[in-house]
Amino acid sequence: MKRTLTAVVLLGFVLIGFGFGQAQKPSDLKFPPLTFNPPDPAAYRTVYAGGLRAYVAEDRGLPIVTVSALIHFGGLYVPQDKQGLDTLMSQTLIRGGTKTRDGAAIEERLDFLGGSLSFNVGERTSTLTLSVLSKDLDEGLDLFFDVLRNPAFQEAPLALAKVRQVQGLRQANDQPGSVLSREFDKALYGDGPLTWQATKKTLESITAADLKAVHAKYFYPKNIILTASGDFAKAALKAKVEKRTAGWKSGAASFPVLPKSFPAPEPGVYFIQKAINQGYINIGHLGIEDTNPDYFAVQVMNFILGGGSFTSRITMKVRSDEGLSYNQGSRFTYRWGFPGPFAGYVQTKSSTVGYAISLILAEMNRIRKEPVSDSEMDTALNYYLDSFSSQFEMPQMIMSTFANMEMTGRPMDYYKTYRAKIQAVTKAKVQEVARKYIQPDKAVIMIVGDFDPCNKGGDKWPGPLDKLGKVHRVTLIDPMTGEPAK
Amino acid sequence: MKRTTALVLAVFFLAAVATAGEITLNVQEHVLANGMKILMIPKPGVPRVVCHIYFNVGSINERPGITGIAHVHEHMMFKGTQAMGVTDVEKDSAIDRQIDALMGQIYREKYWKTDGGDKAKITDLQKQVDKLVAEEKAFIIKDDLWTHYMKNGGTGLNASTGEENTGYYVTLPANKVELQMMLESDRLMNAVWREFYSEKDVIMEERRLSENSPGYFFNEQVNAAFYAASPYHWDVIGWMDDLKKMTKADLAQFHDTFYVPNNAVAIYVGDFDPKVLLPLAEKYFGRIPKGPDLEPIRTSEPPQYSEKRLYGEGPAPTSLQMMFHTVPAGHPDAAPLQVLGSIFGSGGGMRGGPRGGGGGGTGRLAKALVEGKQMAVSISASGRSQLYVGAFQFSAQPRADKNVQPEDLEKEIWAEIDKVKKDGVTADELQKIKNRSEAGFIRSLQSASGLASSVGRAELVRGWRSILTDIEAIKKVTSDDIKRVAAKYFAKDNSLTAIYQRKMGR
Numbered sequence: 001m002k003r004t005l006t007a008v009v010l011l012g013f014v015l016i017g018f019g020f021g022q023a024q025k026p027s028d029l030k031f032p033p034l035t036f037n038p039p040d041p042a043a044y045r046t047v048y049a050g051g052l053r054a055y056v057a058e059d060r061g062l063p064i065v066t067v068s069a070l071i072h073f074g075g076l077y078v079p080q081d082k083q084g085l086d087t088l089m090s091q092t093l094i095r096g097g098t099k100t101r102d103g104a105a106i107e108e109r110l111d112f113l114g115g116s117l118s119f120n121v122g123e124r125t126s127t128l129t130l131s132v133l134s135k136d137l138d139e140g141l142d143l144f145f146d147v148l149r150n151p152a153f154q155e156a157p158l159a160l161a162k163v164r165q166v167q168g169l170r171q172a173n174d175q176p177g178s179v180l181s182r183e184f185d186k187a188l189y190g191d192g193p194l195t196w197q198a199t200k201k202t203l204e205s206i207t208a209a210d211l212k213a214v215h216a217k218y219f220y221p222k223n224i225i226l227t228a229s230g231d232f233a234k235a236a237l238k239a240k241v242e243k244r245t246a247g248w249k250s251g252a253a254s255f256p257v258l259p260k261s262f263p264a265p266e267p268g269v270y271f272i273q274k275a276i277n278q279g280y281i282n283i284g285h286l287g288i289e290d291t292n293p294d295y296f297a298v299q300v301m302n303f304i305l306g307g308g309s310f311t312s313r314i315t316m317k318v319r320s321d322e323g324l325s326y327n328q329g330s331r332f333t334y335r336w337g338f339p340g341p342f343a344g345y346v347q348t349k350s351s352t353v354g355y356a357i358s359l360i361l362a363e364m365n366r367i368r369k370e371p372v373s374d375s376e377m378d379t380a381l382n383y384y385l386d387s388f389s390s391q392f393e394m395p396q397m398i399m400s401t402f403a404n405m406e407m408t409g410r411p412m413d414y415y416k417t418y419r420a421k422i423q424a425v426t427k428a429k430v431q432e433v434a435r436k437y438i439q440p441d442k443a444v445i446m447i448v449g450d451f452d453p454c455n456k457g458g459d460k461w462p463g464p465l466d467k468l469g470k471v472h473r474v475t476l477i478d479p480m481t482g483e484p485a486k
Numbered sequence: 487m488k489r490t491t492a493l494v495l496a497v498f499f500l501a502a503v504a505t506a507g508e509i510t511l512n513v514q515e516h517v518l519a520n521g522m523k524i525l526m527i528p529k530p531g532v533p534r535v536v537c538h539i540y541f542n543v544g545s546i547n548e549r550p551g552i553t554g555i556a557h558v559h560e561h562m563m564f565k566g567t568q569a570m571g572v573t574d575v576e577k578d579s580a581i582d583r584q585i586d587a588l589m590g591q592i593y594r595e596k597y598w599k600t601d602g603g604d605k606a607k608i609t610d611l612q613k614q615v616d617k618l619v620a621e622e623k624a625f626i627i628k629d630d631l632w633t634h635y636m637k638n639g640g641t642g643l644n645a646s647t648g649e650e651n652t653g654y655y656v657t658l659p660a661n662k663v664e665l666q667m668m669l670e671s672d673r674l675m676n677a678v679w680r681e682f683y684s685e686k687d688v689i690m691e692e693r694r695l696s697e698n699s700p701g702y703f704f705n706e707q708v709n710a711a712f713y714a715a716s717p718y719h720w721d722v723i724g725w726m727d728d729l730k731k732m733t734k735a736d737l738a739q740f741h742d743t744f745y746v747p748n749n750a751v752a753i754y755v756g757d758f759d760p761k762v763l764l765p766l767a768e769k770y771f772g773r774i775p776k777g778p779d780l781e782p783i784r785t786s787e788p789p790q791y792s793e794k795r796l797y798g799e800g801p802a803p804t805s806l807q808m809m810f811h812t813v814p815a816g817h818p819d820a821a822p823l824q825v826l827g828s829i830f831g832s833g834g835g836m837r838g839g840p841r842g843g844g845g846g847g848t849g850r851l852a853k854a855l856v857e858g859k860q861m862a863v864s865i866s867a868s869g870r871s872q873l874y875v876g877a878f879q880f881s882a883q884p885r886a887d888k889n890v891q892p893e894d895l896e897k898e899i900w901a902e903i904d905k906v907k908k909d910g911v912t913a914d915e916l917q918k919i920k921n922r923s924e925a926g927f928i929r930s931l932q933s934a935s936g937l938a939s940s941v942g943r944a945e946l947v948r949g950w951r952s953i954l955t956d957i958e959a960i961k962k963v964t965s966d967d968i969k970r971v972a973a974k975y976f977a978k979d980n981s982l983t984a985i986y987q988r989k990m991g992r
Contacts, residue, residue, distance in 0.1 A: 024668075025569060026634045026638075026665055029664055029665060029668065031662050031664070031665075032661045033661070034533055034660060034661040036532070036533055036659075062509070062928055062932060063509070064928055104848070104853075104857075107847070107848055108848045111832065111848045111918060111922065112914070112918045112921060113921060113925070114921040114922040114923075114924060114925025114926065115925065131929070133925055133928065156857075160856070160857065160860070163860075163863070163885065164863045164864070166887070167803075167883075167885070167886050167887065168863075170803070170886065170988070171700075171802075171803055174700045174801055174802065175699065175700065176698055276697075276698040277694050277697060278691070278694045278695065278698055280698075309632070309636075309643070310564070310628075310629035310632040310633070310636075311629060311632060311633045311636050311637075316628050316629065319688055320628055320681065321623070321628075321684070322684065323683070323684030323685065323686070323687030323691075324688075324691070326689070326691045326692035326695060327692075327695065347691070347694075347695055348691060349691065349694060378637065379633055379637040382636075382637040382638070382639070383636045383639065385639070386637070386638055386639020386662075387639040387640070387641045388639070389532045389533060389534055389639075390532070390534060390641040390642075390657060392532050393532050393534065393933075393934065394932065
């Protein structure tokens with residue numbers, strides 16, 4: 001059984017040459033036709049008493065129910081001197097108990113039932129999610145709405161949450177990846193509500209009264225969209241929800257105005273010192289909002305540049321050809337109400353940091369200068385068209401997507417028109433949006449790594465790093481104090 | 487349904503969740519003549535099918551010198567075959583053989599000679615290699631398999647290697663499953679490992695990413711100290727030296743041994759008709775010749791007969807870990823140990839599942855030490871049984887503001903262990919874990935890819951039905967069982983205690 005490489009090769013020829021009379025290459029395969037129509041949001045939308053909107057899907061296959069409340073409140077609405085309130089709220093909305101229940105008892109009971117209740121505050125939205133066996137739905141809904149309507153933020157759980165959060169601050173500069181993403185945001189958005197950070201002082205200043213005030217301001221029916229899926233009848237669920245939301249008054253919160261445009265940072269290299277054996281790198285600038293009419297063309301363009309994993313240019317060049325990295329590519333991140341970042345990214349050993357950056361910049365320039373190939377377009381368009389149905393695999397995920405679309409003001413025909421809009425993207429349009437939205441000469445090149453070996457470079461790209469632009473040395477903030485780290 | 491063995495297994499729930507009714511996990515299974523298993527779970531819904539293939543091979547099938555090769559091999563399976571990823575296979579192979587020969591000489595210089603070899607000679611050889619690598623690019627179609635999956639709407643495209651198994655994943659539109667069968671059977675039979683040397687560089691970068699995660703080096707040592715003899719001793723990524731020095735011949739031998747149909751399970755979950763799918767599976771996977779039978783690994787972990795302690799410092803949070811050797815999956819003590827792990831470390835009504843932990847939570851340790859005595863910011867426990875080994879593990883982070891030391895928490899955990907040894911656990915605690923395990927099972931049936939993963943992997947170890955029998959075993963656990971296993975396994979000379987202090991500067 002000593003099979004040498006030659007023997008493997010010969011065996012391969014035999015199989016190909018004298019095959020089994022069946023398709024041997026993917027291009028030989030003929031697939032039967034398949035049609036798929038995306039679900040229509042209107043078929044699931046309902047409005048309960050009190051103006052509480054909901055997306056509801058019956059799904060009787062398994063005896064479980066998931067109910068979720070999407071609330072228009074997030075960390076970006078927290079003032080500078082109360083930074084960290086969003087994470088404290090995440091930890092205490094349930095744990096802090098209600099007017100009539102102890103937080104630990106709520107968790108204990110759900111745990112005993114094999115259910116779960118979780119709360120998370122995001123950038124501009126928050127989500128409370130209940131999952132229970134359908135036999136426990138009544139009890140689960142009692143707890144869900146009690147937490148949603150009557151949180152008490154009791155003293156002991158709040159104090160404990162603060163201690164844990166303060167201790168967590170010590171680790172804020174530990175992970176190179178999270179340091180990079182935080183500092184890259186700071187470079188792109190400047191100092192403001194999008195980049196303020198919690199410190200020991202802000203965390204310790206937060207009181208139960210602060211949390212209650214935020215709750216009173218944002219948590220009311222018209223500022224919430226409910227989603228539900230699972231083993232229930234729609235009419236019965238409506239009755240259950242309305243019973244538990246009776247008397248819940250609506251408010252009219254005013255939302256802090258967030259900046260929409262940001263001063264452009266000085267292009268060049270921004271270096272953050274950390275004694276590690278790789279450089280963690282982002283190269284980019286602000287991108288677009290997903291409501292931009294060019295959104296679909298940008299998606300296709302970025303798929304070809306660095307978003308389409310192994311079929312994309314950056315991965316082929318930096319990883320597959322050169323073996324410089326495990327993780328690399330480019331991405332447009334979308335944020336609600338203002339442009340998210342665009343970044344090429346890679347992590348590579350110190351000696352190839354400059355080389356990897358130069359390759360990514362070259363790919364950014366190439367997609368601006370030359371039209372993409374027919375086969376690249378073919379792969380990208382077919383990927384988006386044929387993977388479309390994958391966005392609708394789980395009912396709860398679909399309901400939550402619809403709720404998010406409505407809350408963030410995206411057009412509700414987004415999925416209905418999705419495939420036509422992808423099909424309309426042309427090679428010329430791809431090049432046009434590359435020129436418009438990718439500007440390597442304006443890029444911030446941010447590196448977290450060990451300066452001396454990164455600056456020295458290697459055979460294929462000897463340093464220094466200032467060949468890539470002016471080098472700025474970034475001093476990290478001590479997360480405990482908010483002052484420059486020693 | 488002529489050739490399939492349809493198996494319908496009903497699970498009946500205890501009175502506590504009786505109205506949850508009767509849940510059926512319906513897996514259609516078929517064994518091809520070459521020993522490959524085909525499992526099918528039709529699940530109506532969106533017209534897509536999750537297609538996974540699992541091999542009963544992982545890092546425990548390695549040995550010193552080739553640690554990490556199971557994972558390297560998984561990467562190399564994306565590098566083409568006789569038919570895929572190449573324009574002229576003959577010319578390409580000729581170049582590839584020359585590259586291998588030159589690299590063989592470089593390795594002899596660099597790694598066989600104690601002084602690192604003749605630098606000038608290495609540089610010269612490397613130049614020849616670089617030239618050939620550039621020439622070979624003309625014949626390589628980059629990531630051909632990946633591109634075919636992508637342009638046919640493949641999602642969830644990936645592969646992963648663990649200690650015990652390796653999986654290859656894609657989810658396709660329901661009309662295109664044949665593509666997966668063609669491509670997967672092709673790479674099983676006809677794999678060619680192009681660009682081996684640059685891919686090893688990629689994997690070394692992958693290892694460096696782990697190394698730059700604070701605490702990684704310490705945890706790697708903890709694991710290596712805990713498993714002295716068994717091949718769980720090294721991490722899946724392997725030691726850097728082995729990654730550098732392993733050869734393509736090592737890879738070929740590994741492939742021929744483990745990548746045989748009788749060591750594989752293909753599983754399909756989604757919207758399909760088994761009567762259509764199975765003949766296609768026969769056609770593509772049935773053509774692969776059966777391989778030799780595989781011997782289980784030989785070295786089990788011997789008793790320690792000594793207490794192990796490990797101290798480290800670095801840029802991660804100060805922490806305590808306590809580990810105890812237990813039993814492999816399927817052993818009668820596995821269920822009581824798992825239940826005890828949940829009772830100690832239960833994550834509460836938060837995300838994290840039965841092995842979760844975190845700070846809050848309804849487990850005994852969090853109640854006692856995070857909330858009660860306020861000595862820890864977080865604490866967790868788990869009793870986990872694997873194919874050949876088992877471990878019961880505690881992890882905790884002390885409160886820095888109160889200057890609590892890991893050793894203080896260690897004493898507290900021993901006190902909690904002693905309580906269990908003496909008094910067992912309460913009926914309520916037991917019932918909670920049982921309810922959670924049943925609800926968790928129902929939840930696991932929701933996601934097609936989650937189901938493919940749990941059923942496919944379980945099939946490799948003790949058969950997919952073990953998912954159900956394990957739940958039955960948990961339901962039978964008593965307080966006396968727990969007292970018994972606590973007395974048996976929580977002993978100093980069966981333990982490793984790892985104490986890590988945060989210290990910046992590296």
